[in-house]
Amino acid sequence: MSAVAVKHEELKALGVEILAISTDSRFTHKIWQEEELSKMVPGGVPFPMLSDGGGRVGTIYGVYDEDAGVDIRGRFIIDPDFVLRAMEVLTPEVGRNVSELIRQVKAFQHVVKTGEVTPSGWVPGKPTLKPGPALVGKVWEQWKPETAFD
């Protein structure tokens, strides 16, 4: 959560609103912010922290673990048309990769703006593809798998 907060300025510059959700109460969120998060991140986490007691919202997003009674780690990207674009769900032991989140946001914003598609491993500046009849069978001419890696 604090890693997302550290990159908040970059996400904000992309026009992204972040909502953090756990099954903790809003009161617990307040104390966590005041007692710990504000000491990890100057000013604390700058986005709303929502309370999903009972995991009802986690259930419809497929992240509620009934056995543990908590929402496991899940990250969802929603576009301005309110369409869910991406989801990533992890068991709790492994934290997120915020850089990958930012890459995906940039890729979705690019495809919405241009109508192009972004091949595997795309980052801004790398070649995109323009889907259509002319591209069928010709992707190999325009894109090499090695391009997918840094």
Place this chain on the structure above:
Amino acid sequence: MAEEKDGCVKPSKGPIVVAERQSNGGQPTVQKEEVKMLARVGKPAPDFELSAYINGGFNNIRLSDYKGKWIVICFYPGDFTFV
């Protein structure tokens, strides 16, 4: 979204779904039935309203209030956990 005094018992609606067929003309209703996973990429994001800690105060937040913006939702297992 003005901050309101927290009355301790201001329930949030939780998941908000529009039933496919219902008698009230398609108005959103609060789901009382058994809930299941609705999130699918390429489909409308399931809407909800939850209580929140925001800007140092408490308020209810509805996801669809952010319609028109890029939104990232991060679920996490709990406050004071380690990752």
